[in-house]
Amino acid sequence: MKILAFGTYPTRRPVHGGQRRSAQIGAYYTAKGAEYEYACVYQPRTYSADVVGPNDYPFGAMEGLFAKVPFIDDLASGEFAANRPEVYEHFARLVDTFRPNVVQLEQPFLWPLVRRLLKERKLDDVKIVYSSHNLEAPLKFDLLESAGVSRDLNVQVECQIFDLENELADRADLIISVSKSESDIYRGMNGRQSPIVIRNGADRIGHVSKPIHAEELLREEYMVFVGSAYPPNVDGFCKYVLKYGLYGFPPEKRFAICGGVSEGIYQSGLYAPHQGSYQDRVQFFSQPSDSELSWIRLHAKGFLLPIESGGGSNLKTAEALSSGKWVVTTGKALRSFEDFGSEAGVIVADTPRLFRDAMLEVTYGAPLVLDHSQVAMREGLFWDKLMSESGLLERLSSVVETEMTVR
Incomplete structure (x- = not known):
């Protein structure tokens, strides 16, 4: 053929x-x-x-x-x-x-x-x-x-x-x-x-390399948001993550913001006025390589999916779910992944207040531990398995x- x-x-x-x-x-x-x-x-x-x-x-x-x-x-x-x-x-x-x-x-x-x-x-x-x-x-x-x-x-x-x-x-x-x-x-x-x-899948983690400034992150305790400069990515983060501010979180690097979305968030009206304080809590990685992004994902405690628009099947959702870490997500981000909505470690929050509460729960809670069947279900989202099946x-x-x- x-x-x-x-x-x-x-x-x-x-x-x-x-x-x-x-x-x-x-x-x-x-x-x-x-x-x-x-x-x-x-x-x-x-x-x-x-x-x-x-x-x-x-x-x-x-x-x-x-x-x-x-x-x-x-x-x-x-x-x-x-x-x-x-x-x-x-x-x-x-x-x-x-x-x-x-x-x-x-x-x-x-x-x-x-x-x-x-x-x-x-x-x-x-x-x-x-x-x-x-x-x-x-x-x-x-x-x-x-x-x-x-x-x-x-x-x-x-x-x-x-x-x-x-x-x-x-x-x-x-x-x-x-x-x-x-x-x-x-x-x-x-x-x-x-x-x-x-549906969309995730790449398995291959080679990893530690990005510059990664040592400032509180390893195994930070949450990751990955996005392009696509405007709805900035809007979703501002609405769900920044609306109620970050002052309820410890003044430690517990948020890793990765990709082209970084500049839009940094310049937004909900971040820029608080930059002096938020810089103690947030680390930006505007152009990480694949291996650097793999390092950031590997050492995270959880992932944020503050998505409220778009269609299709979000690749970032597959990457977050397959990681085996906590996932704080809107229901919209779970389109085509609805079967994960009630899985262990997945918190669906469809209002900014609920999203903030979920982030606090992950921040002050224990690391996620999955059993064998839960791990297997999440590994079913890797591209090689998705395509072969x-x-x-x-x-x-x-x-x-x-x-x-x-x-």
């Missing part, structure tokens, strides 16, 4: 959740004996030349709606790939050379490219797989609304993305969904669909109707 996947970010060195999910699916296909290639339209201002692959193409500026609205370069990438002659030819040559019998879309945004390839008879007898990471239309609407984009422009963007998702629900031969609830929505769009559900390639083989040996 020959699988060609399209996306809007490179996967050679995965960092954020979308990259990690796409890379893990690709690695699974390869391990199972399929021939797999990945190609994307990427942002050159975000991804340097050393992290992109030979099939990837740099995004260029677009006009109209795409020039007026922030945070929609992913949506623009599809029109860019389909309508810029030199870009379209790049991907068309890849199709002609590789000759896939499956094309997989990671997220819906490059559907205009695939739609044109289908129209021009370059994908005859090729099966289309839609690998959904979220229901993107409402997610993007919430993001743009929080960014102050006018409702008129926001609705235009939402409708364009909804059209992509609806078309894919109608056209895809197989949908990979991240949660049962989203799988049900795709069934509602098209009753013939029976999506396979594969998914049955994805067997399901895809039945769709393609191709005899092949699955390793």
Whole structure:
């Protein structure tokens, strides 16, 4: 089986959740004996030349709606790939050379490219797989609304993305969904669909290296929050963690804030005025390497998931749950992980006051101890187990109707 996947970010060195999910699916296909290639339209201002692959193409500026609205370069990438002659030819040559019998879309945004390839008879007898990471239309609407984009422009963007998702629900031969609830929505769009559900997972801890300033953390006693600069990450932390302040916690480094979210939290109106005191309680790690982040996770007492927006299946939730540590979480963060809501060490808190109480409970309580069955359940969230038990390639083989040996 020959699988060609399209996306809007490179996967050679995965960092954020979308990259990690796409890379893990690709690695699974390869391990199972399929021939797999990945190609994307990427942002050159975000991804340097050393992290992109030979099939990837740099995004260029677009006009109209795409020039007026922030945070929609992913949506623009599809029109860019389909309508810029030199870009379209790049991907068309890849199709002609590789000759896939499956094309997989990671997220819906490059559907205009695939739609044109289908129209021009370059994908005859090729099966289309839609690998959904979220229901993107409402997610993007919430993001743009929080960014102050006018409702008129926001609705235009939402409708364009909804059209992509609806078309894919109608056209895809197989949908990979991240949660049962989203799988049900795709069934509602098209009753013939029976999506396979594969929630997000976590990498096993490999090499660890101690980051600079890690010695300031109170080892085995701090709680971790990891997030990108995505605005809802900052908003969620401010609402659930900072609303009632940190003065009830000892003046010791008991909070490790990691990733691009750091700057937004540091500059927020709920942190900056208290910086003089909060610096005794909080340590920021704005750009930790994977090995440094592994060290921080390994020596933590618990994880914080103050998430109240978004869709799909949160990769940070899988990382927190698989750690075997305390997890203080909103119910929203447990989407597709609802079966962990009543597990030992998982405290669901859906108001800022309850979230603060839960953090205090973890801070002043004992370390979490799990029995064998509880450990096994959490280890079921590691990517290798999730993918090996998914049955994805067997399901895809039945769709393609191709005899092949699955390793």
